[in-house]
Amino acid sequence: MEPLFELAIRLPGAGSRDLLREVHRQLRAAILDGRLQPGARLPATRTLAQRLGVSRNTMLAAYDLLLSEGYLLARAGAGTYVADTVPLSRRGRAVKSTTRRDPRLVPLNVPGADLAPTLQSLPSRDDFRVGLPDTGAFPFDIWRRLSDRALRRIAREPADYADPQGQAALREAIARHVSFTRAVGCTADDIVVTAGAQQAFGLLARILVVPGRTVVAVEQLFYPSLREALTAAGAKVVTVPVDAEGLCVERLPPEVRVICVTPSHQFPTGVVMSPQRRAALLAFARARNAVVIEDDYDSEFRFAGRPLDALQTLDRAESVCYVGTFSKSLFPALRLGFVVAPPWARASLVRARELADWHGPVLGQEALAAFIAEGHLARHIRKMRKVYGARRTALLEALARHGAGRLDVIPSDAGLHLSAWLRTGTRDHTVVARAAAAGITLPPLSRFAPDPQAPGAPNGLAFGYGLVGESQIDGAIRRLAALL
Numbered sequence: 001m002e003p004l005f006e007l008a009i010r011l012p013g014a015g016s017r018d019l020l021r022e023v024h025r026q027l028r029a030a031i032l033d034g035r036l037q038p039g040a041r042l043p044a045t046r047t048l049a050q051r052l053g054v055s056r057n058t059m060l061a062a063y064d065l066l067l068s069e070g071y072l073l074a075r076a077g078a079g080t081y082v083a084d085t086v087p088l089s090r091r092g093r094a095v096k097s098t099t100r101r102d103p104r105l106v107p108l109n110v111p112g113a114d115l116a117p118t119l120q121s122l123p124s125r126d127d128f129r130v131g132l133p134d135t136g137a138f139p140f141d142i143w144r145r146l147s148d149r150a151l152r153r154i155a156r157e158p159a160d161y162a163d164p165q166g167q168a169a170l171r172e173a174i175a176r177h178v179s180f181t182r183a184v185g186c187t188a189d190d191i192v193v194t195a196g197a198q199q200a201f202g203l204l205a206r207i208l209v210v211p212g213r214t215v216v217a218v219e220q221l222f223y224p225s226l227r228e229a230l231t232a233a234g235a236k237v238v239t240v241p242v243d244a245e246g247l248c249v250e251r252l253p254p255e256v257r258v259i260c261v262t263p264s265h266q267f268p269t270g271v272v273m274s275p276q277r278r279a280a281l282l283a284f285a286r287a288r289n290a291v292v293i294e295d296d297y298d299s300e301f302r303f304a305g306r307p308l309d310a311l312q313t314l315d316r317a318e319s320v321c322y323v324g325t326f327s328k329s330l331f332p333a334l335r336l337g338f339v340v341a342p343p344w345a346r347a348s349l350v351r352a353r354e355l356a357d358w359h360g361p362v363l364g365q366e367a368l369a370a371f372i373a374e375g376h377l378a379r380h381i382r383k384m385r386k387v388y389g390a391r392r393t394a395l396l397e398a399l400a401r402h403g404a405g406r407l408d409v410i411p412s413d414a415g416l417h418l419s420a421w422l423r424t425g426t427r428d429h430t431v432v433a434r435a436a437a438a439g440i441t442l443p444p445l446s447r448f449a450p451d452p453q454a455p456g457a458p459n460g461l462a463f464g465y466g467l468v469g470e471s472q473i474d475g476a477i478r479r480l481a482a483l484l
Helices: 020-034 045-052 056-069 089-097 140-157 168-182 196-208 223-234 275-288 343-357 362-373 374-403 429-435 468-482
Strands: 072-075 079-082 191-194 215-218 236-242 254-262 289-293 320-325 336-338 406-409 417-422 460-464
Touching: 020 056, 020 417, 045 056, 045 168, 056 072, 056 079, 140 362, 168 191, 168 320, 168 336, 168 362, 191 196, 191 343, 196 223, 196 289, 196 336, 196 343, 215 223, 223 254, 254 275, 275 289, 320 406, 374 406, 374 417, 374 468, 429 468
Parallel strands: 215 236, 215 254, 254 289, 289 320
Antiparallel strands: 072 079, 191 336, 320 336, 406 417, 417 460
């Protein structure tokens, strides 16, 4: 099969003696600046000569020159390819000329841009990173079958773009799922499908924030990527303290117009917002005409206590935008989440999604719709609750056994991680560095503060149990306690 070749080659006028020189020069330049990548197959000389309107002898001569200089390789019976290794002296000059920094470019200055909890650390022997589930028990055989079925159906349909709001089957499945599991009253029309919670935050920031004017409140310890989305949209971000009952509503500034909370399982402390605080927050939003962005973080995995209603369930003033994701219940690479949007926000949110990337991949949406509708999601969550519950119990016992007097565990009945305050004077980032040297990966709580290095920054550790095996936990916590 002849390779696709869309490289523009501009030739001098008919009869020019520079014809060979120009073909050679432009092909070589395309190789050096990366437009023709190493390993790329070039068209046959006869084909390219016809396309350019030159003689085949001219193309043969140009290819021969590039072959002799080491830019191309000829493979018998297979064709001509760009060499995997371009001569160093030539590539060195090319790299130097194409990677020079333009002084007009200013790096994006987004606070916390290096703090993403799931990507900050490399995996280790004892991996306590937060926000990552165990995909080893995921039924990929079922997912593959549903994906194949969706692909066969898509293949029978005429080519077209999909609905920016999301596939109708997936929105219907999500509406039934959250209505059943979280008592969120909604229909398929209320759902806007997104590429995970992160895109949901970005789209909401886009429609709710007036750059330089809108004041947005976040919890004192927060998911860093949320703040990044808000800051990138031009919001004036303020932090509000969180105590044992969740967000301190009485500390909200009166000028706040958007409030971001994780009431079901505060990230990263794990605190659950009390019913009194939930009522107070909704009353504040109603009185100030403010919007609440509810991130129902880790709500699928509850191990004790009675689940409290989502804010969206309690809302009677259409103040709450409810954000959910399947990154924890399924796998992060799926990149599918959703917003349950009040009627006044829906059209703007769909338009923002359309402008961002038009719509998400249809195949993944169709497979997920079937995965939910056929009961596979519910079965998988029930199975993983047992797995994570056993790890959580092992972690609590290990922290009580080895961390007494050194670590104060923050009570939490849900989610895929536990957090603890450090009693010692040692800063959490120092402990994390020592732990990494001992083969233990975990994040410091100060990472999730506005300024991790500021005096008085939170001092504690988060222990994710999505990746670490139950049998590893006691030994890892024993070694960590010795470091303290």
